[in-house]
Structure formats: structure tokens, C-alpha cells
Amino acid sequence: MSVGIVEEKFITFDQDLKLESGRILGPITLAYEIYGTPNADRSNVILVLHAWTGSAHLAGKYTEDDPKPGWWDAVVGPAKLLDTDRYCVICSNVIGSCFGSTGPASVNPKTGKRYNLSFPVITVRDMVRAQKLLIDHLGINRLLAVLGGSMGGMQALEWATQFPDRIASAIVMAATARPSPQAIALNAVARWSIFNDPTWRKGEYRKNPKDGLALARGIGHITFLSDESMWQKFGRRFSARDGLFDFFGQFEVERYLSYNGYNFVDRFDTNSFLYLAKALDLYDAAWGYESVEESFERVEAPVQFFAFSSDWLYPPYQTEEMVKVLGKLGKPVEYHLIPSSYGHDAFLLEHETFAPMVKKFLEGVSKSRE
Amino acid sequence: MSVGIVEEKFITFDQDLKLESGRILGPITLAYEIYGTPNADRSNVILVLHAWTGSAHLAGKYTEDDPKPGWWDAVVGPAKLLDTDRYCVICSNVIGSCFGSTGPASVNPKTGKRYNLSFPVITVRDMVRAQKLLIDHLGINRLLAVLGGSMGGMQALEWATQFPDRIASAIVMAATARPSPQAIALNAVARWSIFNDPTWRKGEYRKNPKDGLALARGIGHITFLSDESMWQKFGRRFSARDGLFDFFGQFEVERYLSYNGYNFVDRFDTNSFLYLAKALDLYDAAWGYESVEESFERVEAPVQFFAFSSDWLYPPYQTEEMVKVLGKLGKPVEYHLIPSSYGHDAFLLEHETFAPMVKKFLEGVSKSRE
Numbered sequence: 001m002s003v004g005i006v007e008e009k010f011i012t013f014d015q016d017l018k019l020e021s022g023r024i025l026g027p028i029t030l031a032y033e034i035y036g037t038p039n040a041d042r043s044n045v046i047l048v049l050h051a052w053t054g055s056a057h058l059a060g061k062y063t064e065d066d067p068k069p070g071w072w073d074a075v076v077g078p079a080k081l082l083d084t085d086r087y088c089v090i091c092s093n094v095i096g097s098c099f100g101s102t103g104p105a106s107v108n109p110k111t112g113k114r115y116n117l118s119f120p121v122i123t124v125r126d127m128v129r130a131q132k133l134l135i136d137h138l139g140i141n142r143l144l145a146v147l148g149g150s151m152g153g154m155q156a157l158e159w160a161t162q163f164p165d166r167i168a169s170a171i172v173m174a175a176t177a178r179p180s181p182q183a184i185a186l187n188a189v190a191r192w193s194i195f196n197d198p199t200w201r202k203g204e205y206r207k208n209p210k211d212g213l214a215l216a217r218g219i220g221h222i223t224f225l226s227d228e229s230m231w232q233k234f235g236r237r238f239s240a241r242d243g244l245f246d247f248f249g250q251f252e253v254e255r256y257l258s259y260n261g262y263n264f265v266d267r268f269d270t271n272s273f274l275y276l277a278k279a280l281d282l283y284d285a286a287w288g289y290e291s292v293e294e295s296f297e298r299v300e301a302p303v304q305f306f307a308f309s310s311d312w313l314y315p316p317y318q319t320e321e322m323v324k325v326l327g328k329l330g331k332p333v334e335y336h337l338i339p340s341s342y343g344h345d346a347f348l349l350e351h352e353t354f355a356p357m358v359k360k361f362l363e364g365v366s367k368s369r370e
Numbered sequence: 371m372s373v374g375i376v377e378e379k380f381i382t383f384d385q386d387l388k389l390e391s392g393r394i395l396g397p398i399t400l401a402y403e404i405y406g407t408p409n410a411d412r413s414n415v416i417l418v419l420h421a422w423t424g425s426a427h428l429a430g431k432y433t434e435d436d437p438k439p440g441w442w443d444a445v446v447g448p449a450k451l452l453d454t455d456r457y458c459v460i461c462s463n464v465i466g467s468c469f470g471s472t473g474p475a476s477v478n479p480k481t482g483k484r485y486n487l488s489f490p491v492i493t494v495r496d497m498v499r500a501q502k503l504l505i506d507h508l509g510i511n512r513l514l515a516v517l518g519g520s521m522g523g524m525q526a527l528e529w530a531t532q533f534p535d536r537i538a539s540a541i542v543m544a545a546t547a548r549p550s551p552q553a554i555a556l557n558a559v560a561r562w563s564i565f566n567d568p569t570w571r572k573g574e575y576r577k578n579p580k581d582g583l584a585l586a587r588g589i590g591h592i593t594f595l596s597d598e599s600m601w602q603k604f605g606r607r608f609s610a611r612d613g614l615f616d617f618f619g620q621f622e623v624e625r626y627l628s629y630n631g632y633n634f635v636d637r638f639d640t641n642s643f644l645y646l647a648k649a650l651d652l653y654d655a656a657w658g659y660e661s662v663e664e665s666f667e668r669v670e671a672p673v674q675f676f677a678f679s680s681d682w683l684y685p686p687y688q689t690e691e692m693v694k695v696l697g698k699l700g701k702p703v704e705y706h707l708i709p710s711s712y713g714h715d716a717f718l719l720e721h722e723t724f725a726p727m728v729k730k731f732l733e734g735v736s737k738s739r740e
Contacts, residue, residue, distance in 0.1 A: 192588065193566070215566055234551045
């Protein structure tokens with residue numbers, strides 16, 4: 001069942017945020033959505049953390065004729081994995097993004113102009129600090145769970161190490177304690193694509209620099225899929241519209257990248273894309289500590305990890321390193337390697353596979369709090 | 371020992387070449403180099419086949435103060451793996467390239483202008499047909515071996531299937547019977563980078579469109595290295611020149627891609643890059659046949675294959691598929707999987723590892739011809 005018609009909410013905080021860079025950001029607005037109802041002691045609240053280009057719009061529709069539901073509608077709703085008859089589910093758009101939270105496209109109240117590149121470089125830890133203001137504001141003492149994939153998984157890790165007493169559990173999917181140089185390199189060429197676009201104008205564009213952003217997103221799509229899923233989806237099929245010997249003739253996989261790349265231009269801000277890419281690359285669970293060990297020593301809540309066999313962006317070995325460290329430290333940790341051909345995208349697509357494990361994990365956490 | 375000072379040669383053929391596309395290309399010029407001396411019956415000739423951005427300049431220097439020797443100097447020379455005291459080694463620049471052979475930057479004698487995009491789309495098979503004209507011209511009845519990595523390996527495969535009676539053996543490294551959609555996708559975004567550069571002007575540039583070509587090459591470098599080699603080479607080190615929170619601050623791996631990308635602009639023609647990328651993507655050993663089996667049925671010479679464990683562009687499983695087919699057909703085939711962290715580039719770097727196996731293979735072939 002669907003959560004039905006939902007409403008986007010906004011909150012602007014009085015206090016400024018001191019960022020990891022030392023710079024100050026404020027005032028900060030966060031966009032968020034709430035599905036289900038908190039119980040009396042607010043112990044049934046789950047915070048879902050979105051990935052790179054996600055939003056607070058997790059589930060439901062804004063209007064009856066809204067063509068598309070939220071991005072994880074399959075998972076959030078009555079009788080679904082995150083059962084809104086039982087849990088209160090919250091999702092907030094991260095700072096730096098372009099879906100209602102403060103980001104580079106926002107107007108800086110101090111200047112009356114868009115931030116653009118005057119926006120400070122932010123980290124995943126900064127995003128989580130901003131979320132924490134929201135959780136404080138909503139009067140939630142302890143989240144039943146924080147849960148996310150990819151950049152959402154990094155945020156869950158930050159909750160677990162930075163606010164260990166504020167969460168009862170964390171679920172981390174398709175994430176990493178620190179992206180590899182290969183993952184950084186792939187983001188680097190995506191950035192470069194945008195920098196090369198003369199209409200980007202160092203961030204001072206009026207309209208998205210479409211060719212640069214589309215290409216950057218096209219590169220992203222390669223990393224979200226896998227060799228296996230590309231064989232299944234496209235093989236070596238050549239576009240039926242093109243001749244095999246046309247100079248501009250395309251393979252199906254090329255058309256897919258181009259189609260999805262240009263589609264993306266209509267729905268995401270280029271500077272946000274760049275700031276969040278940077279946050280991903282800079283992410284290091286050991287940030288501010290001597291080592292991941294020292295950082296993970298702070299974890300108190302049980303953590304459930306999922307990795308996906310064909311994910312080559314944040315490959316399983318990177319999750320396994322984290323699981324090993326937590327295990328060595330004697331922390332409660334659970335790990336599932338899900339066989340999947342979907343690549344990094346699997347965390348969005350394999351919900352039927354991981355649902356029973358997440359369900360069981362959440363039930364265990366709920367029970368231990370009763 | 372070095373082969374010393376070498377000379378680049380050129381030959382222009384009277385006859386035109388009928389291409390796989392049905393189009394006619396001619397007259398064709400090939401640039402080539404010869405190291406060592408053919409024996410009386412010309413049975414000691416080895417043809418080395420270069421990769422995407424290679425040239426005929428395999429070994430030695432053009433002048434005493436030439437700063438760099440040929441691209442595979444480590445392998446070709448007296449007492450080296452391809453011992454020029456024993457073998458006569460030839461390398462020719464492929465058609466479509468920009469190092470002396472006919473390509474898009476050549477002047478079309480019929481119009482008096484550069485071909486640019488009027489150059490026909492060519493295939494690896496077309497390249498090999500042009501090479502065969504050279505081998506005929508040099509009066510070589512049967513090559514002792516054809517040998518190459520990556521696109522060079524594809525050419526070796528084409529020699530083995532198209533001119534089975536003209537080779538006594540083939541050595542195929544880091545190649546594939548058909549690039550995967552992932553490999554195609556990575557070339558697709560490289561192409562797209564160039565198409566996005568307004569100075570490319572649909573191929574009618576005066577100077578290389580540098581930002582587009584540099585980015586395209588940067589993407590290429592990601593595919594030539596591996597996750598493993600990037601950890602070893604760069605890790606997550608941040609450029610010492612940049613602040614971690616500078617918007618344009620770079621990781622070391624980014625600087626490497628950028629540095630190598632822009633370097634490439636001075637030495638390779640953009641349209642050649644595009645035509646050869648296309649030839650790579652279109653490559654299919656089964657081209658013109660019902661299946662790879664049917665194509666490989668034509669092979670007569672023993673084939674030695676090398677794959678490299680961390681090569682994710684043309685991963686070992688793709689070589690293993692070829693080995694399996696040849697094995698099933700009862701053809702003489704030998705396979706070595708070389709453990710290496712160098713990724714696709716390993717075929718250029720692991721020569722000390724594979725040298726003994728190649729040496730033994732060549733000796734076996736020489737002996738059987740005596």
C-alpha cells in the first residue's frame with residue numbers, strides 16, 4: 001500500500017553550522033518528509049538517508065495525478081519493509097543538494113545572491129550535523145534506525161560514530177569507509193566534463209550547462225551499473241536507427257547513457273552535483289581520527305551492512321573491511337553480501353532480496369528497546 | 371642492447387582497399403619500421419601490432435639525441451625477447467592512425483583536402499588487410515609470428531582467421547573477441563567529451579580540441595589502470611598544492627589524469643582517436659561469421675594468449691572464452707593468466723613476466739618450421 005498523498009516540509013534553523021572546513025554556513029534550511037506517526041515515546045522513528053542525487057521525497061505522491069511516487073516508494077508504506085503503520089519514517093534532503101535544502105543554488109541571505117561557487121565545500125559529516133538539528137527539533141531522543149545506501153550509507157556511518165547515543169541501530173548499504181582512487185577518478189572526469197562546458201561559467205550559469213552535466217551523469221551511470229548488467233540490458237546491440245558504419249552511429253548502451261544524461265539536466269542542479277561529488281570523494285570514516293579503528297571505537301549501536309556482489313564503485317571488499325574492524329572491536333555487526341548483477345544500483349533494486357534481513361534486524365532492535 | 375638508430379619507412383600502394391563498410395579507401399600509405407634482418411627464406415619475420423595510440427616506432431631512436439626510444443624498446447633488440455640478432459621484427463602504423471599511415475588527418479588526393487569526417491569508418495580487419503599489402507610487398511610468404519596487445523591482439527586474431535596460411539603463430543595479449551558494453555560505454559563517454567568541445571567543429575579543427583581530447587584520454591587512463599594499481603600509485607592522497615576544501619582542489623589521481631590527458635593533446639590527432647575508438651568498439655572476432663566458433667574454425671597456427679588478472683577493460687574471462695572455443699575446435703592453443711596489478715596496461719609493463727613463455731613459444735614455432 002502507498003503512503004498516499006504526502007507533504008514536503010521545510011525548516012530553517014536559527015543557529016549556524018560550523019563546517020568541517022572551518023567555514024560557517026547559515027541560516028540552514030532543510031527539506032524533509034515524514035511518513036507514519038511517532039509513538040508516545042518517539043521510539044519508532046527511522047531516518048532514511050538519501051544518495052547523491054536523491055531527495056527527501058521517499059514515498060507517496062504530492063498530488064493525485066503526480067506521475068511518479070517518491071524514490072523508495074517500494075520500501076516505505078503500510079505493510080512494506082519500512083511499515084508506516086508501525087514506524088515513523090523521516091527523510092531529509094542533505095545540505096548541498098537542490099531539492100529544498102540549502103545548497104549552492106540557494107540565495108545567500110547575506111548577499112541576496114545565489115551562493116554558486118561561494119558555497120563552502122561540505123562533507124558527509126556536515127550533512128549529518130544538519131540532520132541532527134532536525135532530529136533535535138522534532139524532539140526525537142533516539143532514532144530506532146538510520147538507513148541508507150551509497151552516500152546514504154556514509155551518512156549512516158557518521159550517525160553511528162558522531163552521535164552514537166542518538167541511534168539504536170544503523171543499516172549501511174553499498175557504502176564504503178572511503179572511496180577508492182578509482183571511484184575518485186571516475187568522479188574527477190565527471191567534474192572535468194562540467195568544467196569543460198563553456199556555459200558552466202565557473203558556476204555562474206542561468207541554465208544548467210547541459211552538455212557537460214549530461215556527460216557527467218553519463219559517466220556516473222557507467223559506475224552505477226555493472227559489466228554483467230550491461231551485458232544483460234544492452235549487450236553489443238547497435239541502435240536500430242543508426243548504420244553500423246555511421247561515424248555518429250551509437251550502440252544501445254551509448255544511447256542509454258546519452259538519454260539518461262540529458263534527462264538528468266532537467267532535474268538536478270550542476271553546482272549541487274559538483275559539491276556532492278566532492279563530498280563523496282572526500283568521505284573518510286576516519287576523518288578526524290587516527291584510523292577507522294579509532295573512529296569505529298565510538299560506535300555503540302548494532303550495524304547491519306549490505307554489499308552487492310557486482311558493485312564495482314564501492315566493492316564488497318570495502319564493506320568487508322569495515323565489518324572486520326567492527327568485529328575486532330567487539331561491536332555488534334552483521335553483514336550480508338547479496339549476489340546481484342545490478343552493480344551499485346542494486347541497493348535501490350534488490351529490496352525484495354534484502355527486505356527479510358532488514359526486517360529481522362529491525363525487529364531485533366525494536367525488541368531490545370521494549 | 372638497443373637496436374640503435376632506426377629509420378621510419380613509408381610505402382604507398384597502387385591498389386585501393388575495399389573496406390568492410392563497402393567503401394573504398396585509396397591510395398593507402400603505411401608507415402613502418404624494420405629491425406633486424408630477414409634470413410634467406412624470410413622465415414624469421416615477426417610482425418608486431420600496435421595498440422590504439424601506438425605507432426610503427428617500436429624500438430630504437432631516430433637520432434642520437436632523441437629523448438625517447440620506441441614504445442616497446444624493452445622487448446625488441448639484440449638479446450631481448452624479440453631478439454633482432456635472430457628475428458626480423460616489423461611494425462607498421464595502422465590505417466586510421468596519425469603516425470604516417472593514411473588516416474582522417476591525411477590529405478585525400480581526390481579532393482586535395484584533409485579527410486576529417488569524410489574518412490570512412492574502418493575496422494580492425496581493414497587494418498590487417500592493409501598490413502597484408504605490406505607483407506606481400508616485402509615478399510614475406512609466411513610470418514613466423516604476429517604479436518600484439520589490446521587492439522594489437524585483435525589484429526593478431528584477424529591475421530589468424532583471415533590469413534591463416536600466412537602466419538606460423540599468433541600471440542594475443544590483453545585482448546578480447548568483442549569488447550563488452552562496459553568497455554564500449556567508457557569509449558562512448560570519451561567520444562562524447564570530444565563532441566562536446568566546441569573547438570572540435572565536427573572534425574574541422576585546425577588545432578586539436580584540447581579540453582575535449584584531454585578529457586577523453588583521461589577517461590582512457592582510468593580503463594588502462596586498475597583499482598589495485600591506483601591504490602598503489604595514488605591512494606587517496608590529495609595534491610600538496612591544493613587545500614582539501616578548495617572547490618578546485620584535486621586528488622593526486624585527478625592530477626595524473628589531467629596531466630596525462632593534456633600531454634596527449636600534443637601527440638595524437640583527435641579524429642584518429644575517434645576512428646580508432648570506433649574500430650575497437652566495433653571489433654568482433656565473429657564479424658562476417660555466424661559465431662566466434664565459425665570464425666575460429668579458420669585458424670591454423672598455434673595461438674598463445676595472455677590475460678592479466680587486474681585488466682578490467684578486457685577482463686581475463688573474455689580471453690578464456692576464446693581459449694575455450696579454440697580448445698573445443700582442437701586447435702593448438704596456449705593460455706597464461708598473469709597475476710598483475712597493472713590493469714590493462716600490464717601487457718606493456720609485465721614483459722619480464724611473460725618473456726620466458728613467449729620465448730619458449732617462439733622457439734617451439736621456429737623449431738617446427740626447420
